[in-house]
Amino acid sequence: MFYIYCPYCQEHREEEEFHAAGQAHIARPADPDNCTDEEWGDYLYFRKNPRGLHHEMWVHAAGCRKFFNMTRDTQSYEIKEVYKMGEQPQIVSEQDSIARGTA
Amino acid sequence: MNKYSGFGLLKHGLSYHENWQRAWRNPKPKAKYDVVIVGGGGHGLATAYYLAKVHGVTNIAVVEKGYLGGGNTARNTTIVRSNYLWDESAHLYEHAMKLWEGLSQDLNYNVMFSQRGVLNLGHTLQDMRDIQRRVNANRLNGIDGEVLDTQQVQEIVPIMDCSANTRYPVLGASWQPRAGVARHDAVAWGYARAADALGVDLIQQCEVDDIITEDGAAVAVHTKQHGLIKADRIGCVVAGNSSVLAKMAGFSLPLESHPLQALVSEPIKPILDTVVMSNHVHGYVSQSDKGDLVIGAGIDGYNGYGQRGSYSTIEHTVQAIIELFPIFSRVRMNRQWGGIVDTCPDACPIISDTPVENLFFNCGWGTGGFKATPGSGHVFAATLAKGEAHELAKPFSMFRFNDGSLIDEHGAAGVAH
Numbered sequence: 001m002f003y004i005y006c007p008y009c010q011e012h013r014e015e016e017e018f019h020a021a022g023q024a025h026i027a028r029p030a031d032p033d034n035c036t037d038e039e040w041g042d043y044l045y046f047r048k049n050p051r052g053l054h055h056e057m058w059v060h061a062a063g064c065r066k067f068f069n070m071t072r073d074t075q076s077y078e079i080k081e082v083y084k085m086g087e088q089p090q091i092v093s094e095q096d097s098i099a100r101g102t103a
Numbered sequence: 104m105n106k107y108s109g110f111g112l113l114k115h116g117l118s119y120h121e122n123w124q125r126a127w128r129n130p131k132p133k134a135k136y137d138v139v140i141v142g143g144g145g146h147g148l149a150t151a152y153y154l155a156k157v158h159g160v161t162n163i164a165v166v167e168k169g170y171l172g173g174g175n176t177a178r179n180t181t182i183v184r185s186n187y188l189w190d191e192s193a194h195l196y197e198h199a200m201k202l203w204e205g206l207s208q209d210l211n212y213n214v215m216f217s218q219r220g221v222l223n224l225g226h227t228l229q230d231m232r233d234i235q236r237r238v239n240a241n242r243l244n245g246i247d248g249e250v251l252d253t254q255q256v257q258e259i260v261p262i263m264d265c266s267a268n269t270r271y272p273v274l275g276a277s278w279q280p281r282a283g284v285a286r287h288d289a290v291a292w293g294y295a296r297a298a299d300a301l302g303v304d305l306i307q308q309c310e311v312d313d314i315i316t317e318d319g320a321a322v323a324v325h326t327k328q329h330g331l332i333k334a335d336r337i338g339c340v341v342a343g344n345s346s347v348l349a350k351m352a353g354f355s356l357p358l359e360s361h362p363l364q365a366l367v368s369e370p371i372k373p374i375l376d377t378v379v380m381s382n383h384v385h386g387y388v389s390q391s392d393k394g395d396l397v398i399g400a401g402i403d404g405y406n407g408y409g410q411r412g413s414y415s416t417i418e419h420t421v422q423a424i425i426e427l428f429p430i431f432s433r434v435r436m437n438r439q440w441g442g443i444v445d446t447c448p449d450a451c452p453i454i455s456d457t458p459v460e461n462l463f464f465n466c467g468w469g470t471g472g473f474k475a476t477p478g479s480g481h482v483f484a485a486t487l488a489k490g491e492a493h494e495l496a497k498p499f500s501m502f503r504f505n506d507g508s509l510i511d512e513h514g515a516a517g518v519a520h
Contacts (some may be wrong), residue, residue: 001413016415020405022359041505045357045448049346051408074360075408 002077004058007084008066021057023047024069051075053093058082104300107211126292127299132306132329136164138487139324139334141311141348143167145176145287146465146472147340148294148305149480150487152210155301157481158488163303164334166326168310172291175342178410178442179473180365180387180399182378184221184282186248187515188237191498192451193244198495199478200246200281206477212293214285215392219377221282222256224427226271226383233514234277241279249278259377262430269426271384284378284389290476314352320460321352338463338487343408343443345466354458356466357504358445361402362412363470364420366439368431370394379427382514386423395437398424402444402470411441444469449509450516454483454496463487464501471516 002015029035029043048054054074059067071080071089080091105111105124115123138154140147143165154160167173183203185196207214225231234250241248252275257265265273299305306329313325314337323333339348343360370393380387387399400420403412417439425432447453447467452475454465465483468475478495485493492500503509 001415015413020403037505037507041357041507045504046355047346047357047359048355049359049406050350051344051347051360054406056406072405074406077407077409 002079004070004079005082006060006063006066007068007082008064009060013060013063017060017062018058019061021059021067024055024057050093053080053091055089104296107213126296127305130304130306132164132166132304132309132326132332134331135333136304137162137334138336138338139163139332140165140338140340140487141324142174142340142342143171143291143295143305143307144174144340144342145172145291145294145476146342146468146479146483147338148172148291148298149476150338150340150465150483151303151305151480152294152298152301153481153484154488155298155303158484160488161302163298164306164332165298165303166306166309166311166324166332168308170307171295171305172288175442175444175472176287176291176476178363178365178440179287180389180397181284181287181391181473182221182282182380182387182389182399183216183285183474184279185246185474186221186223186237186241186277186279186282187512188240189510189512190244191510192512192515193241193246195478195482195495195499196475197244197246198481199475202477202481203285204281206285206290206293210293210297212289212296214289214293216283216285217392218281218283219389220259220278220280221378221380222251222259222276222278224256224276224379224381224383225274226381227274230383231274234275237515238277247279247281249280251276251278260375260379262374263379263427264429271426273427282378284391286392287473290473294480311348311351314348314459314462316352316459316462319458321462336461336463336487336490338465338483340465340483342466342468342472343445345445345464349457349464352457352459352462356453356464356501357448358453358467359406360408360443360445361405362407362409362441363402363444364400364412364416364439364441366398366400366417366420366436367391368396368398368434369437371396371434374430381423381427384423384426386420386427388424388428396431396434402446408443409441410443444472446470448504450512451510452479452499453501454479454486454492454499455501456486456492457501461490469516
């Protein structure tokens with residue numbers, strides 16, 4: 001059970017007021033009309049899903065209804081930080097950027 | 104290997120059951136195998152068994168970081184059914200169902216497969232329309248199924264509250280009589296024992312911490328306990344940890360790992376002789392042979408590898424169960440646990456080659472992998488033996504997420520994602 005600090009309400013509230021909304025910082029392709037199938041599929045479906053530090057979006061659904069970001073450890077479930085949309089995380093893992101595909 | 108039989112039981116009874124042989128060996132890994140399977144759960148062990156039995160590949164190792172069948176195989180709610188909507192998945196799950204029907208004989212191990220039927224309840228008009236569509240699709244695919252009305256549901260489960268007085272009244276259900284439950288641990292143990300007898304090395308407490316690639320092809324796994332193990336082909340069947348292994352090999356998967364919880368009550372006298380599932384109020388329940396009610400919850404919305412979930416999820420599930428079965432309101436819950444399920448965007452699995460040559464993944468079963476265990480192992484074995492996807496596995500390539508041929512089974516998957 002999480003006890004989550006909403007950066008907009010500036011209060012700790014219980015998990016049930018919130019919904020997890022998936023991986024954060026996914027940039028929509030700048031030129032969607034000219035994406036390859038691979039780029040578009042990667043954008044839509046392929047996710048980092050790390051075991052460890054993860055940056056994700058949450059929405060304060062039963063509160064201010066705003067989306068915000070969270071850095072959380074997916075193994076220990078410890079919440080490291082919350083930050084507003086448009087802001088960047090202070091806590092990042094070493095190997096946070098991995099491109100898909102080796103070929 | 105001694106064959107298990109009634110006579111054997113009698114014979115060993117005379118020596119107070121002290122002379123049973125071990126069910127499988129505990130070998131040290133060799134330096135090189137034809138096939139290394141990462142993950143010693145039901146799916147991985149089934150893969151090894153069918154590779155050895157059907158394809159004659161016996162130089163196989165199954166490496167498992169914990170103990171055999173200790174992950175999601177030990178954590179599911181043991182439901183087996185095949186009433187999926189789309190042709191691709193219906194064929195795959197029905198393939199598994201047919202293997203289930205002869206599995207105990209095939210493995211010489213009682214997996215306690217009990218075809219007690221599964222009800223999928225409908226609580227709204229749209230639920231009932233979806234149920235009718237799915238049952239019709241099932242019948243066209245040769246899968247048994249019936250649409251029942253409230254009265255017929257009440258006759259099958261007399262203790263369920265089917266009155267119009269509830270918040271979400273039961274309007275009917277789909278009914279698959281051939282569906283049922285199986286003993287989850289026995290499935291893993293049965294496959295393990297049968298695979299071991301065919302010469303497969305089952306290596307427990309051996310955690311893969313790297314996948315070694317050369318020129319875009321996988322050549323070996325590196326393990327914490329036993330160092331390098333080379334292989335011509337590598338198959339990863341690691342459920343919730345699939346993304347972690349894919350990352351070792353340098354690519355990502357369209358998966359997110361979530362905790363999925365279940366709980367069992369104290370044992371009670373036989374009261375529920377079928378399986379009841381409801382997507383709408385979200386709960387499913389059956390009664391094990393021990394007598395405990397086995398209850399499945401939904402997944403937690405956040406990503407997690409912790410093999411535990413949030414209490415609010417359990418609370419919601421128990422509310423749904425009590426709404427359906429007021430008679431259970433004073434049953435005490437005994438144990439609760441979580442497993443890590445790898446959910447796919449279209450609620451269908453991935454049985455696939457990967458961007459890395461000689462590396463194959465069988466994953467993405469999400470919330471409903473147990474029912475597919477024999478079929479999954481059977482088609483993945485063929486995929487590993489031939490180096491290309493089995494006919495039934497072809498639609499389940501990971502590259503479907505790039506070409507758009509998704510198979511949307513959110514309706515039949517049965518657990519809210």
